[in-house]
Amino acid sequence: MNLEIRTFTIRDASPEEDEQRVAGFLRSVEVERIDTAYADGAWRVLVHFRDLRSKEESAQIETAIQAALNAWRADIARNLQVDKETVLPGTLVVEIARYAPTTEIELSVIANAAGVGSTVREHGADIVRVVRQTMEDLTG
Numbered sequence: 646m647n648l649e650i651r652t653f654t655i656r657d658a659s660p661e662e663d664e665q666r667v668a669g670f671l672r673s674v675e676v677e678r679i680d681t682a683y684a685d686g687a688w689r690v691l692v693h694f695r696d697l698r699s700k701e702e703s704a705q706i707e708t709a710i711q712a713a714l715n716a717w718r719a720d721i722a723r724n725l726q727v728d729k730e731t732v733l734p735g736t737l738v739v740e741i742a743r744y745a746p747t748t749e750i751e752l753s754v755i756a757n758a759a760g761v762g763s764t765v766r767e768h769g770a771d772i773v774r775v776v777r778q779t780m781e782d783l784t785g
Contacts, residue, residue: 647695648677648693648694648695649693649694649695649696650691650692650693650694651670651691651692651694652689652690652691652692653666653667653670653689653690653692654687654688654689654690655667655687655688655690656686656687657686657687658686667690667692670692671692673697674692674694674695674696674697675694675695675696675697675700676692676693676694677693677694677695678692678693679691679692679693680693705783706742706745706779706780706783707742707743707745708742709779709782709783710741710742710745710775710776710779710780711738711739711742713775713776713778713779714733714738714741714742714772714775714776715729715738717771717772717775718732718733718738721768721771732768733764733765733768733772734761734764736759736761737755737756737759737761737764737765740755740758740759741755741772741776745776745780746773746776747773747776747777747780748773749769749770749773751773752765752769752772752773753765753769
């Protein structure tokens with residue numbers, strides 16, 4: 646989720662109206678930083694923020710990917726008669742959901758960074774398929 650920037654002007658001539666506009670905006674975002682400067686009879690307000698809707702959408706996508714991967718690994722574990730952690734560690738499920746890799750190369754980078762690169766070699770294509778399908782289901 647990228648940081649965004651928006652600029653507001655609070656005019657000396659009508660500060661109440663301008664302040665209400667800024668306040669309404671601030672209630673709808675996650676503020677990272679606010680910078681101000683005064684020039685030419687008005688305050689300039691520069692707001693660095695993250696859009697809460699984007700944050701909520703990202704959280705929903707992560708949750709859906711985690712659920713799909715957990716169901717997939719439980720099914721594979723049952724078929725192989727092994728523990729689901731053997732198929733795919735829960736910590737890696739969280740990282741995969743966070744980054745949503747759509748290729749086996751992206752998946753291997755995530756797995757190697759997590760120190761469990763060998764875990765995904767056998768099921769890499771299936772894991773990527775689950776991630777892609779989940780994202781398609783959410784956006785389709």
